[in-house]
Amino acid sequence: MEHEYGYFTETDSIDVVIARNRVVGNERLKEVMPVIIRKLHEAVKEIESTQEEWLEAILFLTRTGHMCDDWRQEFILLSDVLGVSMLVDAINNRTPGAASESTVLGPFHMKGAPLREMGANICLDAKGEDMVVSGRILDTAGHPVADALIDVWQANDEGFYDVQQRGIQPEFNLRGVFRTGPDGRYWFRAVKPKFYPIPNDGPVGQLLEMLGRHPYRPAHLHYILSAPGFATLTTHVFDPDDPYIHSDAVFGVKESLIAKFELVRDAERSKALEFAGDFWDVKHDFVLVRAKDQAA
Template sequence: MEAHEKGFFSEENSVEVVTSRNANAKSERLKEVMEVVTRKLHEAVKEIEPTQDEWMQAIQFLTRTGHLCNDWRQEFILLSDVIGVSMLVDAINNRKPAGASESTVLGPFHVADAPQLPMGANICLDQKGEDMVISGRILDTSGKPVAGAVLDVWQANDEGFYDVQQKGMQPDFNLRGVFRTGADGRYWFRAVKPKCYPIPDDGTVGRLLRDLGRDPYRPAHLHFIIKADGFETLVTHIFDPDDPHIDSDAVFGVKESLLAEFKRVDDPARSKELGFDGWFWEVEYDFVLAGPSRLAR
């Protein structure tokens, strides 16, 4: 027996025996990660005390989850989302200084190379849905405007679908656009009020949610990626606080600071000015960017 081996396996010393075998790992980081994963997993098994049949059900669940993964669907990411791990990893990697806007998950429907548009453009290309105007400022943590900030925005339509989910039904790049702030740090654009929608629930993750008595819905939101020289990139959403699913987001992406006020406006003069036919929704929301990260691994 080599010095790093800890003898024969038993229920009591299972963690020590298994982790000791990794002493010659090629990567210290891999060794560290596997020690933690092994310890926590063994702790869970000892607390749960699963039967052989229950453990086989767990293995079969993971096997079926893997079989569902392909070039356009990643069921394991969905599983990570619904148990809160995706949001936890996001939170750990996006710790912000006081006053900076919080991040949330990117989501699977971002599309690169969305069109760059003039400030105030309407990103709704099919004119379907309830009109909305969104505006605000991009600031630093001292309250100064950030000039030249690039906002990449996208959202689902009034039926809860992104353009990439309805090829041939929605125009390409519908409800997507890229904007750049001027010296005042202000942004504004027109869109439609987003609606809640379910995450894919026809696979193992959907079955798990049903078995847990949970619904698969995400509350209505708009996506933003905001970049500016000298600042951390911000990946975030803003949410409609009146959405019926605001307290039960299937992927735990809602944060209190990301709730925006969606105001209904009935002002014919402003409607005409904005190119709307009648009443519309108005959202005002400022984003605060953090300076370069001080965290380095």
């Protein structure tokens, strides 16, 4: 039988393997696989991996798979810490310069969070440092976006989401959905979030330790913003003074998403907001791009 290209050699390995796959029927797979094969073979050749090293890499991936279940996806975590998740997000969310930037969804979003009255306090257990968050939802021309849905969620002041502390935190604690009026403004009350570690008790955590990296994400608020005729935006707002703001374990921080967290000592404003004392004031506007413009 005639070989598709030739015999496998170290020199010709890429061409031989790509040629063997030339009759693949799926057009996208036909486009993607040569790139993956080429990059993988180039990496092995540059590293000059030993058989023991290659086996250890396979065993690492095996252990990663064993950590996956209905509640945890270790491969997504691996993608996150290698910066691939953020790269895929960036490629798939290219927007005009005026539009707000996206970032990763994260593993703790929950569908079905309640629609709350504008200005409501999403902190249901009264624990943590009080905070008020406000801003506007605009289009790229600076006009307010009415009827925009703002889905927000965050960790508490100990770095835990409600789903991580079932039975300790109230259900839907520090979560809520708000709808803008004609002026595009939003505001709600919450508590100042804290940094927290990504799950680091598995092979990805071991890899981070071997690389001399920490597992922490800086304090942030999550947002999903959607409105009729606009592309949905998944993003964060970050605390600039967080100790991990410049070394997010999953590379999710973008300069445009860093807000100002101002500590307010004003008894009258505190009383008006139904806070007991000092509070944090966070202001951040978001700019949505029309769906037709993002597609272009």
